[in-house]
Amino acid sequence: MPDFRINDDWILNRISSQSNSFSQWFSNLMKGVEKSLENVPSEMLGEVKKEEIFESLKGADKELAAAQEELANLGFLGKKLSNFTMKMISGAQKPIEKKIKKSIKGIEGLDFGFDLDFLTGKRKDLSSALYDVSKERGIETEGLLYLIRALPDLEAFLYSTSVKKYYRDHTEHALRVAVLGDFILEQDFGQGSLEGLISELIELDKKLFKDKFWWVVGLLHDIGYPLGKMTTAINYSLVNQLLKCYPTLDLEFIPFEINLAWKGQQEEYLKIIEEGLSKEARALIRKGAGYYHKTLFTHDLQTFLRQPNGHPEYEFKDSIELDHGVISALSLLKGLGTPDEIKSNDEYDGYVKAARAIALHNFKANLKDYIFDEQPLAFFLMLIDELQEWGRPIPIQVKDTYFTTELKKVTLLDELLFNLDEVSWMMQFKNQEAKDLMEFNFKLFSNEKKKTFGRLNCGDNFPETTVNLQDIRISGAKDKKKEDIIAQDVITI
Numbered sequence: 001m002p003d004f005r006i007n008d009d010w011i012l013n014r015i016s017s018q019s020n021s022f023s024q025w026f027s028n029l030m031k032g033v034e035k036s037l038e039n040v041p042s043e044m045l046g047e048v049k050k051e052e053i054f055e056s057l058k059g060a061d062k063e064l065a066a067a068q069e070e071l072a073n074l075g076f077l078g079k080k081l082s083n084f085t086m087k088m089i090s091g092a093q094k095p096i097e098k099k100i101k102k103s104i105k106g107i108e109g110l111d112f113g114f115d116l117d118f119l120t121g122k123r124k125d126l127s128s129a130l131y132d133v134s135k136e137r138g139i140e141t142e143g144l145l146y147l148i149r150a151l152p153d154l155e156a157f158l159y160s161t162s163v164k165k166y167y168r169d170h171t172e173h174a175l176r177v178a179v180l181g182d183f184i185l186e187q188d189f190g191q192g193s194l195e196g197l198i199s200e201l202i203e204l205d206k207k208l209f210k211d212k213f214w215w216v217v218g219l220l221h222d223i224g225y226p227l228g229k230m231t232t233a234i235n236y237s238l239v240n241q242l243l244k245c246y247p248t249l250d251l252e253f254i255p256f257e258i259n260l261a262w263k264g265q266q267e268e269y270l271k272i273i274e275e276g277l278s279k280e281a282r283a284l285i286r287k288g289a290g291y292y293h294k295t296l297f298t299h300d301l302q303t304f305l306r307q308p309n310g311h312p313e314y315e316f317k318d319s320i321e322l323d324h325g326v327i328s329a330l331s332l333l334k335g336l337g338t339p340d341e342i343k344s345n346d347e348y349d350g351y352v353k354a355a356r357a358i359a360l361h362n363f364k365a366n367l368k369d370y371i372f373d374e375q376p377l378a379f380f381l382m383l384i385d386e387l388q389e390w391g392r393p394i395p396i397q398v399k400d401t402y403f404t405t406e407l408k409k410v411t412l413l414d415e416l417l418f419n420l421d422e423v424s425w426m427m428q429f430k431n432q433e434a435k436d437l438m439e440f441n442f443k444l445f446s447n448e449k450k451k452t453f454g455r456l457n458c459g460d461n462f463p464e465t466t467v468n469l470q471d472i473r474i475s476g477a478k479d480k481k482k483e484d485i486i487a488q489d490v491i492t493i
Contacts, residue, residue, distance in 0.1 A: 002417035002426060008126060008391050011179045015133055126172040127152060130219070133175060137215035141335035147223055154226035158233055168392040170222040176391065178218025180416075181384040185210055189423060189463040197461060198376045204350050213350040216332070217381055221358045224327025231258055235316035247310035255299040259290040259320050260330070267291070268339035272352060273329055273359045281369045285359055288323025289330065296320075329359035357381050366455055373459035383493070386452050387467070389413045389427055396437045410434035424466040430474055430483070442471040446489040453491050467491040 004010070134148050151171045185195035199209040234256045243251065260266055270289060274282040286292060297319075304311045332355045333342060342348045357377040360369055372379040393409035412434050417426035429435065429442065446469050458464060471487040 003420040004418040005415050006180060006183075006390070006418055007415035008176075011126065011176055012129070014179050014183065015129055015175070126175050130171060130175050133178070133215075134219050137178075137219065138212045139216060139219065143335045144220065144223075144331065147331065148219075151223070151226070158226060158229060168394050170225045173388055173392055174219050174222050176388045177221065177381075177384050178215050180388060181214055181218050181380065182210070184380075184384065185214060187420060191461065194380075198380060201373070201376045201461075202353055204353065208350060213354050214377075216351065217354045217357055217377065218384070220332055220354075221328055221361055221381060221385065222324060223331055224322075224324040224329075227258070227327050228322045228324035231256055231318055231320070231322075232316065235318075236314070239314050239316075243304060243311040243314060248306055250306055251304045251311070253302050255302060255316060257296055257299060257318075257320060259293060259296055259322070260327075262291070262294045265339050266330070269330055269333050272333060272339060272342060273326075273356050275356075277356070277360070277375075278368050280365065281360060281363070281367050284323075284363045284365060284367075285326055287321060288326035288359075288363075290320045290322055293320045323362055325362035326359045329355040332358065353377060361385060364451070364455070370455050371457040371459045372462040376461075379456055379462070382456060383453075383465070386449070387416060387425055390416050394434075394438055408437065410437050412438070412440060422466070423463045424468060426468045426470070428470045428472050430472045432474065442469070442487045445469070446487075446491075450489075450491055453493050456493050458493060465493040467493070 130151070131145070131148050134145065139145065139148070155169065155171050185193065185198070187194055191197055195210040195214075196206055199206040202209070204213060239253065239255075266289070270285060270291065274285055277285070302314065304314070332351060336342050336348055336351055337345075342352065354377070357375065358381070360367070360375060360378040361381045369375045370379060370382065390413040391411055392413075393411050396408050396410055410431070410433065412429055412431060413427055414431065417428070418424075419426075429440070434440070449467070449469065453467060467490070469489045469491070470485050473484045473486050474481055475484065476482045
């Protein structure tokens with residue numbers, strides 16, 4: 001049995017109140033309820049406070065804290081019992097909330113819909129939480145916050161164009177990566193907490209690394225994705241849609257191209273990112289920034305004359321291969337200040353290391369920089385980034401009538417299962433409708449995952465990790481559903 005079922009509800013619960021204990025959760029709950037009743041007559045508020053549910057739970061947090069401390073002294077057994085206890089506490093929270101709602105229902109002066117989730121800080125969805133969480137985690141630069149606010153609009157453009165017929169969300173994905181990574185950093189795999197191990201290797205304060213710089217990495221690692229895919233979206237998707245729409249017309253166009261400008265200090269920012277990296281990694285970073293094509297050249301005019309069976313598909317060849325990891329890293333650094341300001345300010349060291357990990361995370365090559373002992377933050381980002389497969393909608397164009405096409409979003413994976421003791425993960429593909437619509441090929445998916453995870457090398461300090469993939473067919477009626485594993489694979493990192 002897995003220790004954790006990681007899905008979007010799990011993510012929202014972690015970012016809603018960030019409560020690490022029953023005491024903290026109950027304190028947040030009490031504050032939220034009391035704040036909501038500020039305009040209620042004091043005598044009525046007094047009655048609410050005297051409700052049995054409030055009185056009976058006041059000392060529960062202290063008793064639970066003491067019990068947890070005693071369990072911690074029991075070593076491995078205590079850890080198991082502690083996890084079980086916290087699951088019981090988590091299960092008790094919902095009925096407690098339900099009872100509180102009932103106790104305050106109908107209070108005179110409370111003329112608005114009482115939403116306990118809202119009062120206790122629980123977010124409703126990931127996209128609306130991204131901006132708030134970014135600010136909470138120390139991302140204060142206006143330029144970066146502007147980009148985060150703009151991401152949903154940019155993502156809508158990429159969805160509408162279905163970049164090269166296959167595009168997955170990257171806005172909510174960033175928040176999922178940040179939250180999942182934060183959780184894994186808290187775990188002890190035999191050498192103390194992972195956050196302690198990584199912070200020691202990269203020489204950053206443990207608390208600052210866990211509470212701030214990891215979140216910067218997780219939340220911003222894909223912020224360059226829209227720019228990296230913009231030329232493909234326009235030249236492939238939009239042009240081909242127009243060619244399909246007008247098969248009888250003779251059409252001409254000049255392909256669109258975009259690159260970074262190299263008239264300023266762009267190269268100086270690259271040098272900051274590249275410091276200490278391998279020669280191969282530095283070359284890939286330059287290529288990903290468009291450095292080798294500093295001067296844009298004019299594309300040849302493309303002509304499509306009328307054909308009996310319509311225009312052939314236009315195959316766009318992009319000479320400038322902007323890498324979204326490099327673009328994301330540059331966006332982060334340029335939001336801090338000039339290269340001289342960054343190099344002269346020791347407080348920016350954490351941001352520089354965050355940018356370096358972000359710049360490295362998307363390359364498909366096998367670099368020595370992907371050994372945990374060499375670049376632990378880049379390794380960790382790549383691991384979590386590849387594990388985050390659940391809940392990512394993929395747009396599929398489906399004809400809903402003879403004349404119209406519906407852009408339907410399908411999700412292949414609903415959750416990720418994690419076994420803490422074995423350090424193993426499970427992806428089970430059960431959504432048959434999604435698999436049918438996108439013509440899911442388990443073997444191809446598995447091979448691609450082997451390549452991406454195959455870049456990683458655990459070195460001497462990271463525990464051996466396995467990723468289990470299963471293609472499952474569900475049959476039978478609702479009350480007698482049967483799950484059959486029709487294909488499976490195991491990846492060892």
